[in-house]
Amino acid sequence: MLGRALSDEELRLFAAAARRQPVTAGEVLFRRGEAGQSMFVIESGQIRLEFGDGLADRVLGPSEYFGELAVFIGQHSRMAGAVAETGGVVHVVDQAAFERLLGEQPGLLARFMRRSFAYLVASETQLILGLRRRNEDLMQTLDSLRQTRTELSIAQQLVRTDELTGLVNRRGLYRYIDELDCEALAEQHLALLLIDLDDFKRINDRNGHLAGDSALRAVAEEVRRAAGPMELPCRLGGDEFALLAHVSDAGDLANRAIRLVAAVRSLRLPILREPLRLSVSIGACFCPPGEDWSSWYSRADALLYQAKVEGGDGWRLGD
Ligand SMILES: Nc1nc2c(ncn2[C@@H]2O[C@H](COP(=O)(O)OP(=O)(O)OP(=O)(O)O)[C@@H](O)[C@H]2O)c(=O)[nH]1
Structure with missing residues (x-):
């Protein structure tokens, strides 16, 4: 199982390079679709990631991280919104800090990135499976709606037809x-x-x-x-x-x-x-x-x- 939690060593490293930011419950860290500039590591409290489009939200807690695509890719459009579920503290790692860490601790960062990519690929696969299932459900609903419409029009036809002669009544x-x-x-x-x-x-x-x-x-x-x-x-x-x-x-x-x-x-x-x-x-x-x-x-x-x-x-x- 791929987790979102950092090891103690990673946590120390990111915390040292990041800007520490207290958050209050309900505070919006970023919105879906916004261009991302930094990733976040949670020190305390909980953050809710909201994916929208009927997909389930995800709540992350202490030592977990999110928004990392912004530092991997830069100006990446956020796939989810992030809102503080409770008060707490997050570490904000911007692209410059991440680049610095990459120069200083390439081995550790490479492991971190490999883990993150594996996690992202697994999430995407889940997402695609979920969308495919939803699509199938929608097709089924559409089919049964079509059938109901046909039955309804047959019923309407019967209601307006004289049984003995087949003429309109x-x-x-x-x-x-x-x-x-x-x-x-x-x-x-x-x-x-x-x-x-x-x-x-x-x-x-x-x-x-x-x-x-x-x-x-x-x-x-x-x-x-x-x-x-x-x-x-x-x-x-x-x-x-x-x-x-x-x-x-x-x-x-x-x-x-x-x-x-x-x-x-x-x-x-x-x-x-x-x-x-x-x-x-x-x-x-x-x-x-x-x-x-x-x-x-x-x-x-x-x-x-x-x-x-x-x-x-x-x-x-x-x-
Ligand atoms: N077999 C059959 N008879 C029906 C049906 N519906 C009504 N009738 C009969 O049709 C007859 C109509 O009788 P009347 O209204 O007196 O009409 P008529 O005998 O044609 O007399 P006029 O209209 O004055 O020429 C009645 O005996 C009804 O029982 C039906 O679905 N099937």
Whole structure:
């Protein structure tokens, strides 16, 4: 084990060549990064070396020395700060004194320097190992953060997805509306198509709930197919779907409704007993940016109701 303590002979030598300096608790001898000019030998009391960057401090006591790189190299930037932990006395050996000692006692100083270098190399190796470990810990933390982020985004996705059809659910729709940038629609207008299956209760009653689920999935697929890249197909609940579409005018909106009604009408599900056929009714209206979801919805719902009253399997368009 390499120590920081001087032999009695070294101690006597350095003490004779140094300037004796009393220190009080808390006194700063030097700060990290400062250019060093001298090394220190402790006669009494304790000195704390502070390495910073999350590394452990080190407390040195009587007959131990520190800051020697300053006299070996000169103007060396201090790797640690030194603060008196308690009151005491230190010997300050500056570069000139060290050079003098080197001339007078080369053998003793050579042994001292060899020991110091070995100590410094061992400390550096420890430091590198510690940093490598810290780096590995950081990489692991980063990995688990990445995993948590992925899990979180999967969880968020699930929370906003309708389990039966895989379409976005009402929560996802609200999120989409919150993030909607109507300015970005350029020449297009936002429109709502509210889509509801006709006589769905009868389909359930006559064919069973599982067949009803298949019918919902098939209609969901048509709503999804009807949606453009930035549009939102969604299941609001039960047999009610919505499509937030970007259209150029009323004709464009009517065409979207006509195509969707026709697409559902053409579906043939083997699981459904004839003569039951799937059909939907649609209420479609524009969504002015100044209004909120509930006013868009009530307008589309009133139009949907009219389409149902007229016998279903059709659409009604409003402003
Ligand atoms: N299979 C199945 N049925 C559902 C699901 N959610 C709601 N339903 C049923 O959907 C039916 C909706 O019935 P209604 O609201 O009366 O609608 P409808 O029979 O289509 O009548 P109209 O809308 O007037 O044409 C109810 O019988 C619900 O039990 C589901 O996830 N799966």
